[in-house]
Amino acid sequence: MNLTLRVWRQANRHEPGHFEEYYLRDLNPNMSFLEMLDVLNEQLTREGREPVAFDHDCREGICGSCGLVINGEPHGPGYRVTTCQTYLRAFRDGDTITVEPFRAAAFPLIKDLVVDRSAFDRIMQAGGFISVNAGSAPDANAILIPKDVADKAMDAAQCIGCGACVAACKNASAMLFVAAKVSHLNLLPQGQPEKTRRTLAMVQQMDAEGFGACTVTGSCEAACPKGISLNFIAKLNRDYLSALLLGK
């Protein structure tokens, strides 16, 4: 198949960016979206032009490195998949596809399609952990955890930290990410001792990073490749309220 790509090019955050158009011929529909970008980059290199920078690593939907806005949708048209799990069979021969970085004030652009998502790391540093030093743990079966609780914690813990939720939100809010992270730990018995402190600190850091407010439009859940549920946002709001009451 043949495709036309309109790709966002920007040397760095200080210089203005623009779209460039590229034509790709004889692509195999079983190719992944990133493999198509590899083909483009090989082509650009041979033409003596600079390849397009984009983040990627595992290429199987788990590391959360990749993240492109494809035709206006974070991670493209597929349902519950990342960019690297998007295949050309999702497009039609002759299509023009627009490729942009995740855009948000809290995700400054680095180059082309690469953005800086370190705000997520700083939110985690504020409280996304259980304080237990290596060597001081009791036997793993000493605390029983009902299967449904463990499963629910796992539903939240599956978040890959890609940032699609932020890119999809009109306010660039990080509520779904923070809700997933807080809920994973707050649901487990091991997470109870630090629950209040954790909830307050992570929400506070989220605000400090310049993410927008959540108005529960649900676009984050729709864009999330792991299908993290909006219910976790409701849970975060509850945890936050009770933390405020208990907190200070």
Place this chain on the structure above:
Amino acid sequence: MGAVNMELKSQIPPGPLAQKWERHKANLRLVSPGNKRKYEIIVVGTGLAGGSAAATLAELGYNVKSFCIQDSPRRAHSVAAQGGINAAKNYQNDGDSVERLFYDTLKGGDFRAREANVYRLAEVSANIIDQCVAMGVPFAREYGGTLTNRSFGGAQVSRTFYARGQTGQQLLLGCYSAMCRQIAAGQIKMYPRTEMLDLVVVNGHAKGIVTRNLITGKIESHAADAVVLATGGYGNAYYLSTSGRGSNATAIWRAYRRGAFFANPCFTQIHPTCIPVSGDYQSKLTLMSESLRNDGRVWVPKKKGDTRPPNEIPEDERDYYLERKYPSYGNLAPRDIASRAAKEVCDEGRGVGPGGLGVYLDFRDAIRRLGRKRVEERYGNLFDMYHEITGENAYETPMRIYPAIHYTMGGLWVDYNLMSNLPGLFVIGEANFSDHGANRLGASALMQGLADGYFILPYTIGNYLATQKPDQRPKPDQPEFRAAEQQVRERVKKLLAIRGRKTVTEFHKQVGKILWDYCGMTRSRQGLERAIQLIGELREEFWENVNVPGSDEDLNQSLERAGRVADYLELGELIARDALTREESCGCHFRVEYQTPDHECLRNDRDFAHVACWEFTGDGNTPVRHIEPLIFEAVQPTERSYK
């Protein structure tokens, strides 16, 4: 090949196997709590090994500098591990024990691992699960609230803990959260998007590294009292592998060039259950977790060139070859054996799918036995993944799988304390060689990474640091650092100046194909000699004809890859040379000249029960092969049979 005389001290403590580690811990030198804060430790890599080590060393009070290539430590390649982690908990009451896990792992490695290390690994395995649960890792559970298990290849007990199909992710998020806590506390200084490009050795001791900031291109030196490499495996030398695209060999290869010995480089694991290659644009291969072999049955048609759709092939015309050849382990035969068996049936012309390079992994019987819902619960995300990639529905038609490069048992040589022959250089996780011999069993890499980082290195590193005075730590502006920085700069400039006609990827694909063809599932003298010659020629061409666009002053992904591929062009030759000089077959290393009448590995314990340790002797010189004899006190190596 004879031994060159040079003493490699494995530092295995004396005493009975089961008491070695406890006694050793009691004898190790200590650094007092008040003194720990005076020491600086560099940890390169934030996977399970590096992440757990950095967090634990920081908890102890050391000052840690942590480095990784990705934009966040949470994205290290460990995140991709699917199936699970072994531990001798015996929660299933099915007869598991430290002894049994030890024996399975040692036998799984075809008696080419160091006995004392493997025993210690089995011994600390139970603590890992305790630690992870306490940190909030949501392992799968039974309705009663206890932890549940599954089985993996090479084991007859159920000892694998898992978190759906995302065990590596959950374990890594555990390490990452522990690191976050220490970053917030100021005990860890984190350098993401920073690549180590050289090791700095001062007076024979590893005392620092040279890095390149991948965003700004800035080249910098970092000094420390000790350097820990936890940089993962080198499977990407083969181009197509199941590793993340950022995984590479540069850190350990640069350390090798600075004097660290490289052990058993030819021990590279080929995993039997990966999605077959579909085209030449392919950038990586996707693993279908080995846990699938708990319930899936592997088969090919009995007839050659049978092109009927699988569901139309009647039962008596199917060859469940693993069940037939290895009745006691069946579909759970270890990886090296299952991979070779797949290659064998495909070579006979009985392979399925495009090009005949595939075998079926069939869930029909499991779905009949357990119901679709149970199968979905166990493997749902893997079936989804298979569907996304191939467009096929594995609930209705069998999966097609084929072997692919997956893991590297070889790595930098370390002693029992996980220190290399260069004092002050510690190597943990997949980057070292120590625990898996010639073949790794499933679910034991995660175990090893966390054992090294949480429970072994934090003890043994103190033994070295206690001999070092922190006030005499070298400064990053010393001549040794300046010289290393200069060399790194020159190499970067050289790569950018060539402006040849072939892309980095073209070279990478070529070296990968040479390794896959001649140093893959089967190896021969003739093929390996050819590989050495071809790689040498390709390396020469690379330095004359590679085209690396862009500059060195900003994010330049072509430049990053060029440096790594340049290293594969050296490492590839060493892999082939190691395979050539190991004149026996063992585990993953199948030399066609050395096989039993029924085509199994023919080990040669008399001449090759040793670790091959390669010493760099300068560009253009043949490296020197040293050996560390493997001494088996508790277990006598036997023929490794899974029949």
